[in-house]
Amino acid sequence: MEKVGNHNSISRKLILSLALMLSISLTSFAQDAAPVADASTSAAPAAATGGDAAKGKELFNANCAACHKLDAKSTGPALRDVASRREVGWLYKWIHNSSDLIKSGDADAVKVFEENNKIPMTAFPQLSEGDIDNIIAYTSEPKAEAPAAVVGAAPVAGAEDQGTGISNNVILGALSLVMAILIVMLVLVNRVLRKVAAANGIEVASKEPSLPVWKAFVRNQFLVLVTAIFLLLSGAYFVYGFFMQVGVDQNYQPIQPIHYSHKIHAGDNEINCKYCHSAARVSKTAGIPSLNVCMNCHKSISEVAETTATPEYSKAFYDAQIQKLYKAVGWDATSQSYTGKTEPVKWVRIHNLPDFVYFNHSQHVTVAGIECQTCHGPVQEFEIMKQFSPLTMGWCIECHRKTDVKMEGNEYYTKIHAELSKKYGVDKLTAAQMGGLECGKCHY
Ligand code: HEC
Ligand code: HEC
Ligand code: HEC
Ligand code: HEC
Ligand code: HEC
Ligand code: HEC
Numbered sequence: 001m002e003k004v005g006n007h008n009s010i011s012r013k014l015i016l017s018l019a020l021m022l023s024i025s026l027t028s029f030a031q032d033a034a035p036v037a038d039a040s041t042s043a044a045p046a047a048a049t050g051g052d053a054a055k056g057k058e059l060f061n062a063n064c065a066a067c068h069k070l071d072a073k074s075t076g077p078a079l080r081d082v083a084s085r086r087e088v089g090w091l092y093k094w095i096h097n098s099s100d101l102i103k104s105g106d107a108d109a110v111k112v113f114e115e116n117n118k119i120p121m122t123a124f125p126q127l128s129e130g131d132i133d134n135i136i137a138y139t140s141e142p143k144a145e146a147p148a149a150v151v152g153a154a155p156v157a158g159a160e161d162q163g164t165g166i167s168n169n170v171i172l173g174a175l176s177l178v179m180a181i182l183i184v185m186l187v188l189v190n191r192v193l194r195k196v197a198a199a200n201g202i203e204v205a206s207k208e209p210s211l212p213v214w215k216a217f218v219r220n221q222f223l224v225l226v227t228a229i230f231l232l233l234s235g236a237y238f239v240y241g242f243f244m245q246v247g248v249d250q251n252y253q254p255i256q257p258i259h260y261s262h263k264i265h266a267g268d269n270e271i272n273c274k275y276c277h278s279a280a281r282v283s284k285t286a287g288i289p290s291l292n293v294c295m296n297c298h299k300s301i302s303e304v305a306e307t308t309a310t311p312e313y314s315k316a317f318y319d320a321q322i323q324k325l326y327k328a329v330g331w332d333a334t335s336q337s338y339t340g341k342t343e344p345v346k347w348v349r350i351h352n353l354p355d356f357v358y359f360n361h362s363q364h365v366t367v368a369g370i371e372c373q374t375c376h377g378p379v380q381e382f383e384i385m386k387q388f389s390p391l392t393m394g395w396c397i398e399c400h401r402k403t404d405v406k407m408e409g410n411e412y413y414t415k416i417h418a419e420l421s422k423k424y425g426v427d428k429l430t431a432a433q434m435g436g437l438e439c440g441k442c443h444y
Contacts, residue, residue, distance in 0.1 A: 051137030059138075077116065090108065097123040258325055259313075261382075295331065358442055393442075401432045401437075
């Protein structure tokens with residue numbers, strides 16, 4: 001009878017500690033999930049303005065993210081809560097055609113235009129008022145959530161890393177707690193069993209002296225192999241993390257949602273870079289073309305020529321990529337019409353300077369007349385796009401020291417040139433002598 005009683009107490013202890021373990025791990029997961037629930041409830045008021053924030057985000061990323069961020073000034077002003085400073089009617093007019101509104105003499109429009117160095121904003125007559133409502137709903141979302149990932153924001157972006165870092169920590173913490181509890185439980189069970197044995201007069205055979213743990217370990221080749229692999233993998237992980245932190249992203253070559261070949265387009269078919277990256281001439285960013293630009297040609301090009309196929313990539317592979325493009329823009333090749341069902345392509349962003357650096361494409365491409373290839377490498381030969389230059393501060397400075405500023409045909413420079421070349425006693429001026437080494441020029 002006594003035995004049964006003892007047996008019961010063991011299992012009661014087991015069940016008790018199991019319950020404890022479960023409740024602890026559950027609460028720590030619940031904590032993890034809580035902020036998400038918060039965010040969705042607090043987003044509700046924004047949705048109440050009538051728009052769908054999720055759709056708005058897609059539209060924003062596809063049309064606006066090239067020039068706007070939610071919380072920071074980009075080419076255009078930050079758009080978070082724009083609805084609180086502008087009326088909806090004004091926003092419709094502005095987004096449909098901002099230059100019309102400016103020409104009409106609207107005071108707000110003229111003011112914001114002048115505050116932003118008179119950079120014209122693209123007109124979006126194709127966006128319906130419903131679309132704009134959705135975008136407004138998205139911009140009205142509270143900041144609590146991690147900021148919207150701009151079309152294909154680099155996967156190494158700090159914010160995202162931190163986000164997953166925290167939840168990983170919570171999970172790791174919970175797991176190690178569970179482990180600790182398991183160990184304590186085993187010790188307890190062992191002790192109880194020994195007591196039971198003692199009570200029943202059973203002698204527990206004492207262990208004969210065995211090998212030291214490390215010797216046993218070394219003799220077990222399988223364990224050694226597994227440990228070696230584990231150490232190598234975790235070592236590689238940390239080394240990789242270290243380099244990413246230093247910002248060495250040179251040759252970063254992510255896999256894109258559509259296999260898009262610069263070699264075929266810019267190389268074999270000699271399409272000008274600026275046909276697609278048209279913003280590079282006139283604005284800070286070069287921008288990724290919208291899929292409508294692709295359709296200018298691909299309405300009629302639905303498959304590649306037999307000769308385009310290479311041993312590495314077959315014709316069937318390329319044709320499937322064009323089908324992906326059709327699916328994304330909602331193009332029905334058989335009826336030659338748009339179905340209206342679109343799903344934006346999320347290109348992975350490759351080049352990404354830290355936020356505290358100011359780099360302007362038009363300054364380099366148009367004013368200085370530098371070829372894209374000087375900085376981006378022989379893009380027309382890239383089957384898959386990659387980051388060619390290191391994009392470090394040393395790289396920028398090095399070129400500013402070496403490169404002469406193009407003076408001819410640039411009235412703005414004639415006078416400065418005359419003054420500065422007298423000062424330095426030289427005929428030609430480098431970008432560095434023009435002020436290209438001043439911290440404030442590149443850092444906000
Ligand atoms: C080519 C770059 C560009 C694109 C693309 C763009 N904008 Fe703009 N936007 C600007 C600039 C620049 C300004 C500042 C006014 C000016 O200089 O014309 C601006 C101003 C605005 C303003 C006024 C902000 C204020 O404080 O009053 C709103 C609203 C706006 N943009 C919304 C949008 C939306 C919505 C989209 C996408 C559908 C979009 N923009 C796409 C460049 C752009
Ligand atoms: C037919 C359109 C088209 C043409 C022409 C074109 N590109 Fe692109 N480019 C794209 C698309 C789409 C992407 C995004 C997909 C990718 O990264 O491969 C891209 C990506 C890029 C990127 C990387 C962007 C990032 O995420 O950092 C660079 C740099 C670039 N192009 C430079 C060039 C240069 C230089 C030329 C001319 C030699 C050129 N492109 C011609 C469409 C084009
Ligand atoms: C100026 C015309 C033009 C534009 C604009 C254009 N393409 Fe192409 N595209 C072509 C031609 C030409 C081919 C090759 C046909 C062949 O080899 O027979 C091609 C081939 C392709 C292929 C198959 C080969 C590959 O690169 O994987 C894909 C996918 C493709 N294009 C996607 C795009 C996308 C995405 C865009 C927009 C960013 C775009 N194209 C813009 C003309 C164009
Ligand atoms: C002086 C060097 C330089 C030249 C010249 C240059 N780029 Fe860039 N490019 C950069 C840097 C630096 C970035 C990263 C910008 C960032 O992260 O803000 C970049 C980014 C890009 C991107 C990614 C999207 C964006 O706008 O940030 C594209 C696309 C691109 N460049 C295309 C081009 C094309 C096309 C040309 C030629 C018309 C060109 N670039 C000329 C240095 C250059
Ligand atoms: C291939 C050479 C080259 C590279 C690489 C380069 N630049 Fe420049 N940069 C120039 C030249 C040339 C000028 C002078 C343009 C002009 O005529 O105003 C210039 C001008 C500038 C200016 C304006 C300076 C002024 O006096 O107003 C800034 C800011 C700038 N560059 C930032 C950068 C940053 C940031 C990088 C690196 C991400 C970079 N540049 C990389 C060649 C380069
Ligand atoms: C021609 C443009 C340019 C000029 C001028 C410039 N910087 Fe930078 N700086 C950069 C770029 C680009 C980066 C980002 C490098 C990276 O991501 O690895 C950077 C990064 C930095 C960093 C962060 C370093 C790191 O490890 O991330 C500091 C600090 C800095 N710069 C300070 C300065 C100071 C101080 C000056 C003036 C003496 C200066 N910079 C002038 C372009 C410039």
